[in-house]
Amino acid sequence: MKPKHVVWIAVAAVAAIVLFALLRPTGGGGIVTVDSAGVDKAREAGAQIIDVREPAEFQMGRIPGAVNVPVGTIETAAKNWDRNATYVVYCATGARSQTAVDAMKAMGFTNIKHFSQGIQAYTGQVDSSEQTSQQPTVQTDGKPVFIEFYTPT
């Protein structure tokens, strides 16, 4: 093989590697900051909404569909979560959610949308515990019910 051909093959290989790096699908992932509209967009796309405030704050009002994972429990709670799923993380003003995002990032989560302005900046309708008529109901025998959903280990 002529030296000239070797050079062209090397150039083509480098170009192919660069193109692959630029064009490979990323799934829209990464750790990004979103605003209120971004939260709604992500939720509609199927993202899991994580509220890292304390339960009492969560009770008072949360972004519809959010689950409560207080920041102090995020590492334990997220242990078995899908690392490639998309999560929206928020708190009241952005401080606790930043801690949670950092922890999740260190755990290998790749698609996190940080609503850094917090629920105080959410412009959609907040789901409040007082809006009981909009909440799902569970059949009871007149007593409070505690439900644990689990999978066998």
Added chain:
Amino acid sequence: MEPLVEGLKKQYEGKVEFRRLNVDGSDPAATELATKLGVQYVPHFTYVNSDGIVGSQAVGEKTTEELKAGIDALQ
């Protein structure tokens, strides 16, 4: 979480109904309820008042005190 939840069950016997629902797909009713309540990750805890209204939900391993706080808020 089973021993912890069983301990609480004894503690609240007669006052609160405890349900442990396996959502690995083998129990269609459990899966249906989990879907209705938006359960995506386990363990997932749902606190329901006596009228059947979901008061709050929480995800991840919890301490006895954290679970008790959620249960006590229902009564």
